[in-house]
Amino acid sequence: MPLVRREIEYVLSLRETVFWPDEKRLVDKLQRGINSETPIEISRVQLRIIWGWLEEEMGGHLGRPVLHTELRAVVAKLEPLL
Numbered sequence: 001m002p003l004v005r006r007e008i009e010y011v012l013s014l015r016e017t018v019f020w021p022d023e024k025r026l027v028d029k030l031q032r033g034i035n036s037e038t039p040i041e042i043s044r045v046q047l048r049i050i051w052g053w054l055e056e057e058m059g060g061h062l063g064r065p066v067l068h069t070e071l072r073a074v075v076a077k078l079e080p081l082l
Contacts, residue, residue, distance in 0.1 A: 001033070001039055001040050001041070001042050001065060002039070002077045002081075003074060003078075005034055006070070007070065007071060007073055007074050007077070008030050008033055008034050009034060010071070011030060011033075011050055011053065011054075011068040012027065012030050014051060014053040014054070015027060015053060016023070016058070022045065022046070025046075025067060026042070026049055028050055029042065029046070034048060043048060047078065047081055047082065048082075050078065051078060054071065054074060054075055054078070057071055058071065058075075070078045
């Protein structure tokens with residue numbers, strides 16, 4: 001996954017609680033990836049889960065999507081992988 005530590009931390013901040021086992025496995029993997037020097041490998045399903053979190057975060061504000069610096073960086077890196 002092409003995200004740097006700060007971006008992974010941002011993605012993790014999107015989910016304070018997880019309900020589904022797939023989300024729990026993904027959160028665990030991302031937490032391990034923060035301290036790893038090698039890039040983490042995520043499946044297409046896990047990429048879709050992250051994308052869903054990002055879409056929730058991008059929810060409209062006055063009819064426009066909300067895109068701040070961290071969100072824009074993560075979206076730019078992950079969108080081509082979809």
